[in-house]
Amino acid sequence: MTTIAVTGQLGQWWDALTVAKQIFYGIGIVAGIVSLILAVLGFIGLEHHEALDVGVPDVDHGGGGIFSIKPLTGFFLGFGWGGAMALEQGMSVPVATIIASVSGAAIMAVIVRMFRAIYSLRSDGTMRITDAVNAIGTVYVSLPPNRAAGGQVTVEVSGRRETLAALNQATHAIPSGEKVKVVSVIDGRTVLVEPL
Helix, strand or coil, X not given: CCHHHHHHHHHHXXXXXXXXXXXXXXXXXXXXXXXXXXXXXXHHCCCCHHHXXXXXXXXCCCCCCCCEXXXXXXHHHHHHHHHHHHHHCCCCHHHHHHHHHHHHHHHHHHHHHHHHHHHHCCCCCCCCXXXXXXXXXXXXXXXXXXXXXXXXXXXXXXXXXXXXXXXXXXXXXXXXXXXXXXXXXXXXXXXXXXXX
C-alpha cells in the first residue's frame, strides 16, 4: 500500500469522525507524538528535565512537579485516548469527558510517582558531614588533648573515605593509627571525636 493510499484512508477515517471524536483523538495523537519525541530525546540523552518545566517549582529536587512537561503530556495522552475510546463505546460526550479526565489524571499520577521514585535513587555525591556522626574512623594525624586543633581523622562519610580535621574530646593525646568514634560535628570540615 502506498503512502498516498494510507494518507487517503486516514483522511477518510478522520472526516467520518464526529467533532467530539476529532477533539479527543486529536489531543491523544498530539500527546502521543510529544511523548514519542520526549522518549527519543531521553534515550539519546538530549533532553534535560529542568528545561522542560513550565515555571512550577521542582518537587523533591528533580522528581518533577505535576505541572512539568512529562506529567502534562501523560495527562493529555490519557485524556485524549480515554475520551475517544469512551465515545467509540457509545457513551455521551459528558460521560466520555469524565472518563477522559479520570484516565488522564491516572496516567499523570503514575508518571509523577515513577519519576519521583527514579530521582529518589539518584545520589548527588555531596558529602554531608553530619553523616559522619557515630562513625568509626582512624586517626591520620595525631590528635592533641582537650580539643586542641591540629589533628585529622579518616572516616567513611556518604560512602566515601574522607580526611577531616578533628578535635579530641579526651584529656590525653590519641596517636596516629588509633580508632576513634565521631561524637559531633564542629563545622563543615571538622568533627569532635573520642577514643574507642
